[in-house]
Structure formats: structure tokens, C-alpha cells
Amino acid sequence: MSDTPVSELSFEQAMAELEKVVGQLERGDVALEESITLYGRGADLKKRCEDKLKEAEEKVAAIALDRDGAPSGLTPVEGM
Structure with missing residues (x-):
């Protein structure tokens, strides 16, 4: 399991990590405790x-x- 914060991946x-x-x-x-930690990391990775x-x-x-089907420009996307 990587130590890199999920938000930076x-x-x-x-x-790949998931x-x-x-x-x-x-x-x-x-072990059970590690499984719980892995499950939490997996949920974060999935999100x-x-x-x-x-x-x-x-x-x-x-x-x-x-x-003509050619890109004519970008339309702004809210929040970006």
C-alpha cells in the first residue's frame, strides 16, 4: 500500500493500487486490522x-x- 495521499494520485x-x-x-x-485499513484505503481509491x-x-x-464535426472551442464546465 502506498503512503501517497489518495488525493495526489x-x-x-x-x-493500480486499488x-x-x-x-x-x-x-x-x-490480519483483520490490516483488512480494515485496506478496505478503507480501497474505498478512498475507488472514489x-x-x-x-x-x-x-x-x-x-x-x-x-x-x-462539420470539428471542435469549435471549449465550453466552460462549472467548477473548473
């Missing part, structure tokens, strides 16, 4: 991935296309 980093956490929990070879995906979706949706 990229989508790819968070996803996969490791899930693997450890599925194997069941960790980070969801947030980063939502952010990416909003950026893609904000791209306006002209009649």
Missing part, C-alpha cells in the same frame, strides 16, 4: 477513480463541435 496510479488492495482482500491472507472519470467525462462533454 493520478487515475492510473489509483486504479487492484492490489482488492487482490489482497480477496486472498484473505491479511478517486470515480471522481477522475467524472472529471474526464465533463471535459469531453464540454467540447463543442461545429456543423
Whole structure:
């Protein structure tokens, strides 16, 4: 498990760590207290991935296309 705060991880980093956490929990070879810690970290990682995906979706949706299908500029997204 990484010591990096979840809020500083990229989508790819968070996803990779989440996969490791899930693997450890599925194997069941960790003590109960560590499982609880891993589960908490996994929940935080899952939320980070969801947030980063939502952010990416909003950026893609904000791209306006002209009649020819070419990008005509960006439409501001609230909160960005």
C-alpha cells in the first residue's frame, strides 16, 4: 500500500493500487486490522477513480463541435 495521499494520485496510479488492495482482500491472507485499513484505503481509491472519470467525462462533454464535426472551442464546465 502506498503512503501517497489518495488525493495526489493520478487515475492510473489509483486504479493500480486499488487492484492490489482488492487482490489482497480477496486472498484473505491479511490480519483483520490490516483488512480494515485496506478496505478503507480501497474505498478512498475507488472514489478517486470515480471522481477522475467524472472529471474526464465533463471535459469531453464540454467540447463543442461545429456543423462539420470539428471542435469549435471549449465550453466552460462549472467548477473548473
